[in-house]
Amino acid sequence: MSTVLRVESIVKRYSDHAVLNGVSLELARGEAKVIMGPSGTGKSTLLRCINHLTPPDEGRVFLEGEELTSENINKIRQRLAFVFQDFNLFLHLTVLDNVRIGPRRILGQSKEEATERALTELRRVGLEDRANYYPAQLSGGQQQRASIARALAMDPKVILFDEPTSALDPELTGEVVAVMKQLASEGMTMLVVSHEVAFARSAADKIIFMEGGYIVEEATPEVILRNPRSDRTRGFLKAIGEQEAV
Amino acid sequence: MIWNTLYDNLPYLLHGTWIALQLLAGLLAIGLVLGLALALVEVYGGRLARVCGIVFERVFRGIPAVVLLLLSYYGVSDFIEIPPFLAAVLALGLRSTAYQSQIFRGAIQAVPVGQMMAARALGMGRVEAIFRIVIPQAMRHAIGPWTNEFSSELKATSLAYVIGVIELTRQAKYIISSTQGNILIVFGVVAIIYFIINRLGNIALYRLEARMTVPGFERRRA
Numbered sequence: 001m002s003t004v005l006r007v008e009s010i011v012k013r014y015s016d017h018a019v020l021n022g023v024s025l026e027l028a029r030g031e032a033k034v035i036m037g038p039s040g041t042g043k044s045t046l047l048r049c050i051n052h053l054t055p056p057d058e059g060r061v062f063l064e065g066e067e068l069t070s071e072n073i074n075k076i077r078q079r080l081a082f083v084f085q086d087f088n089l090f091l092h093l094t095v096l097d098n099v100r101i102g103p104r105r106i107l108g109q110s111k112e113e114a115t116e117r118a119l120t121e122l123r124r125v126g127l128e129d130r131a132n133y134y135p136a137q138l139s140g141g142q143q144q145r146a147s148i149a150r151a152l153a154m155d156p157k158v159i160l161f162d163e164p165t166s167a168l169d170p171e172l173t174g175e176v177v178a179v180m181k182q183l184a185s186e187g188m189t190m191l192v193v194s195h196e197v198a199f200a201r202s203a204a205d206k207i208i209f210m211e212g213g214y215i216v217e218e219a220t221p222e223v224i225l226r227n228p229r230s231d232r233t234r235g236f237l238k239a240i241g242e243q244e245a246v
Numbered sequence: 247m248i249w250n251t252l253y254d255n256l257p258y259l260l261h262g263t264w265i266a267l268q269l270l271a272g273l274l275a276i277g278l279v280l281g282l283a284l285a286l287v288e289v290y291g292g293r294l295a296r297v298c299g300i301v302f303e304r305v306f307r308g309i310p311a312v313v314l315l316l317l318s319y320y321g322v323s324d325f326i327e328i329p330p331f332l333a334a335v336l337a338l339g340l341r342s343t344a345y346q347s348q349i350f351r352g353a354i355q356a357v358p359v360g361q362m363m364a365a366r367a368l369g370m371g372r373v374e375a376i377f378r379i380v381i382p383q384a385m386r387h388a389i390g391p392w393t394n395e396f397s398s399e400l401k402a403t404s405l406a407y408v409i410g411v412i413e414l415t416r417q418a419k420y421i422i423s424s425t426q427g428n429i430l431i432v433f434g435v436v437a438i439i440y441f442i443i444n445r446l447g448n449i450a451l452y453r454l455e456a457r458m459t460v461p462g463f464e465r466r467r468a
Contacts, residue, residue: 136462
């Protein structure tokens with residue numbers, strides 16, 4: 001399996017408090033990894049450091065072997081999509097324009113090509129009938145699915161998901177998780193910060209457990225969820241009520 | 247009779263109105279372009295640019311319009327010959343720049359930071375994100391307060407008579423001095439003209455606001 005995303009010893013400090021203490025990970029093509037861990041542990045910061053929305057203090061990131069720098073960052077981000085916890089759909093644009101703006105204005109496709117691509121992705125997330133709605137007219141779950149369609153329309157190599165269901169009412173998380181499962185099964189390479197254990201169990205190749213700015217352990221869902229090596233992982237899963245074996 | 251005099255002088259009043267409208271259009275245009283630029287500098291600029299912007303804005307908001315007009319006309323005339331109309335457009339335009347910059351700054355800051363972040367995360371450059379994502383939303387927030395600025399600048403054009411711009415108020419003074427008295431009636435007519443222009447302008451701006459409204463940016467009627 002070829003490595004698509006490589007993250008090397010990311011360090012991020014705010015004043016003298018280190019949020020990330022040298023985090024490294026790799027994603028192979030088609031792999032889905034879920035990052036879990038207590039809040040305040042640097043999971044979202046890590047995701048933002050990977051695409052330089054928050055520039056890391058130290059460490060390097062490679063996408064398909066190419067290192068992210070301040071010069072190529074816009075080019076790299078076109079292939080390294082990001083899905084936000086609170087969706088961040090463009091509020092003044094219809095759903096269709098939200099999904100179309102990337103291929104049209106950033107990738108420079110023709111209007112017809114971009115529209116077709118956008119409609120394809122909206123169909124993929126089950127929102128083709130909402131194409132002409134504005135974000136304010138959609139439920140949270142629909143907005144998050146639209147934002148996933150916006151990411152997909154860029155034809156990304158990797159999608160980073162930053163707690164994609166945390167801002168949703170419980171009854172709306174299912175529709176978003178279903179879309180993410182479908183993407184994973186279609187071979188999309190994904191790095192997901194989430195506490196959706198059901199998603200992790202059925203769709204993730206690996207679960208990464210983070211605490212205090214470090215990766216504590218990384219293993220398959222069966223191992224992490226049934227028999228984690230670390231007591232801290234065990235304690236966390238117990239706290240969220242997901243420790244399966246005693 | 248005063249009514250006959252007014253009727254005879256109507257072409258002068260209308261011409262004065264026309265000059266006032268040109269002055270208004272000129273100063274609002276300067277204020278719009280420079281005010282938006284200043285707001286962008288204040289929100290996105292480097293520290294030095296930001297400080298310069300704030301100093302400019304404090305100075306022009308802190309000096310009375312009449313004093314600015316006098317400074318602009320007599321001050322500049324010491325160095326180069328400048329027609330009163332141009333001096334008035336400059337003085338009031340720069341003053342409007344300062345006020346409009348504050349309208350646009352507030353409107354830009356009312357756009358959630360996540361909007362910029364999402365645009366950058368797609369791979370959009372910063373400048374393009376400002377123009378495609380932030381400004382279209384900020385402008386929708388700005389129309390309401392801008393209507394206010396339109397009204398106060400229309401009224402401020404009447405101050406230009408102190409440097410000899412023959413606008414509506416100045417024409418009224420001419421009529422009064424040539425007919426002796428009837429101040430109340432002449433200025434009453436002038437007041438009605440200002441009032442009508444103001445209402446028409448506001449109605450047009452409210453229409454624009456309604457047309458640009460999308461769900462999530464519903465207009466807040468004043």
